Amino acid sequence: MVQSLDRALDILEKIVEAEDGLGVTELSKSLELHKSTIYRLLATLAYRGYVRQDPKNEKYKVGIKLFELGNLALNKLELRREVRPFLEELMSRTGETIHLGILDNDEVVYIDKVESPQTIRMYSKIGKRAPVHCTGLGKVLLAYSSSEVIDKVIEKGLRAYTENTITDVDAFKKHLEEIRRQGFAIDNVEHEEGIRCVAGPIFDYSGNVIASFSISGPTMRVTEEKIPDFAQLVRDYSKKMSRALGFIE
Secondary structure (H helix, E strand, C coil), X not given: CCHHHHHHHHHXXXXXXXXXXXXXXXXXXXXXXXXXXXXXXXHHHHHCCCEEECCCCCCEEECHHHHHHHHHHHHCCHHHHHHHHHHHHHHHHHCCEEEEEEEECCEEEEEEEECCCCCCCCCCCCCCEEECCCCHHHHHHHHXXXXXXXXXXXXXXXXXXXXXXXXCHHHHHHHHHHHHHHCCEEEECCCCCCEEEEEEEEECCCCCEEEEEEEEEECCCCXXXXXXXXXXXXXXXXXXXXXXXXXXX
């Protein structure tokens, strides 16, 4: 491992996570590195356009280069390109935000979304990470994962985010089995208060689940009465998107 590169990436990740940017002192304390090291690495990152310094408060923020690379990477994802029309169609039919996510290091990463036109809607952003055990996207991905992956998540602990989060190991394993049987998962206010989601899997040509998608919205609109209809839509669009990627049942 190249130490200077590793440290530069640590700095970049810290700055990305901070909405208002970070100063040299904050970075030094957070990463336990000397200010001189922080200055040197920031100078290189700024020169390459990955960070920029706000002249008003001298804090460092994300540079345009990072956005350019991120967009290029996302645009090159065949998955995102192939399923985007289906996500847009699903949003039009439900009026709710539609998310697309993948599994990465035991977390869900949002790689695309189609925003609901409603004033009150779920807040999210592309690139955001979320836990797998209490989100619709995550539970679907986990349900179709190997027992080793499932056990690894359980070993880390099933943290309760709301009173509805499933934290009992046996109950959670049975829940994953149910998701596989029915072909969809429900996040029944298990991750965020006031948010309910219905999610489904996307299979690739080899029959592996490579992503999941969800219909997400406030409980005032995504009511329990609507769950059966949304679940059927999720099953239907799961088949459509999987077929578009070459999956044959």
